[in-house]
Amino acid sequence: MNLTIKDGEDIKELQESIIVLTEEEKAGVGFIISQLPPLDMQSIDDDLLLLIQLTGQQLPKRLVEALLRFRRKPNPYGVLLFRNLPTDSMLPPTPMDGRFSAAKNSFYSEYCLLLFMLYLGDPISYEDEKEGLLIQNICPVQGHENRQENTSSNFLNFHTEDGFHPYPPDYLTLIGLRPDHKKVAKTLTTSIRTALHHLPSTCISLLRQPLYRLRPSSSFKINKEGDYSVQMPILSGHFLEPDICIHFKSMEAETVDARWALDTLKNALIKNIVAFNILPGDMLIMDNRMVAHARMPFAPNFDGCDRWLQRLFTIVDFRRSSFSRGQRKHICSPLTVEYTKQVK
Numbered sequence: 001m002n003l004t005i006k007d008g009e010d011i012k013e014l015q016e017s018i019i020v021l022t023e024e025e026k027a028g029v030g031f032i033i034s035q036l037p038p039l040d041m042q043s044i045d046d047d048l049l050l051l052i053q054l055t056g057q058q059l060p061k062r063l064v065e066a067l068l069r070f071r072r073k074p075n076p077y078g079v080l081l082f083r084n085l086p087t088d089s090m091l092p093p094t095p096m097d098g099r100f101s102a103a104k105n106s107f108y109s110e111y112c113l114l115l116f117m118l119y120l121g122d123p124i125s126y127e128d129e130k131e132g133l134l135i136q137n138i139c140p141v142q143g144h145e146n147r148q149e150n151t152s153s154n155f156l157n158f159h160t161e162d163g164f165h166p167y168p169p170d171y172l173t174l175i176g177l178r179p180d181h182k183k184v185a186k187t188l189t190t191s192i193r194t195a196l197h198h199l200p201s202t203c204i205s206l207l208r209q210p211l212y213r214l215r216p217s218s219s220f221k222i223n224k225e226g227d228y229s230v231q232m233p234i235l236s237g238h239f240l241e242p243d244i245c246i247h248f249k250s251m252e253a254e255t256v257d258a259r260w261a262l263d264t265l266k267n268a269l270i271k272n273i274v275a276f277n278i279l280p281g282d283m284l285i286m287d288n289r290m291v292a293h294a295r296m297p298f299a300p301n302f303d304g305c306d307r308w309l310q311r312l313f314t315i316v317d318f319r320r321s322s323f324s325r326g327q328r329k330h331i332c333s334p335l336t337v338e339y340t341k342q343v344k
């Protein structure tokens, strides 16, 4: 693949969407977090989310305005970056298994995610991915180097998140806790809004038909035989500002013409890539309905000092997923159950 990559910092139209907190704003966010209770990462319930959401109304006005504007009318790149957020003063070793870290006993990164992201919908997670945790650790895991999922360290190819799921996230957020050793593991994004005008109408027309099959990610632990792939269009919604669902590795076209359209789209997407290095204190928000993301390769040492991000998904129409969740819960049922459910 011949990628054309620009740093987000170098794109003029993105400058208003890269928000570096002033020292006063940083102290303000830090003070808000210091008033909140310790988090039990394995049970973040609705009452706590309500408390966080109410507390989030005290966030500095400039930050809230950026979030609300992004929700209402995202920039064509579909990303919003906050920098200079308050960070945890002490971090335990990066979890070697990429799972929950019981050793992390301060919660600045988690509260930054929740305080900001509750402006962009309700948190959602999936029982068969990352133990159903609402806030998930993203770290390299030994033996997973070549996987096309969040525990890998070789090139992670472009995808929109969990497009095979009936309730994929609308927003996906990554916050930096610890960088990779050489600071080369950049997050790459590419938006359908910047690629669309490079596509002929014949291609767009094919991409809007259900001619594509998408397999679930290996990050979902599916312990059952069966084909859980889904047939779908790649583009949907508004003709000029469509939504996109794509996976460069796990999606296949069902006809020769559909494959041509998919290849044409991929070529347009990789000519308009924006790179972000998510360092400690940085939080990158992506609109998962218009942006595919990827990650550059890096070399982990598996020494407890490797790259560590945290991730949170939110969904705008939370009620639509209620059939899949317990009352007041935010975790969707396993994918195998989703695919066999019968509404009576």
Ligand SMILES: [Fe+2]
Pocket: 159, 160, 161, 293
């Ligand atoms: Fe992803």
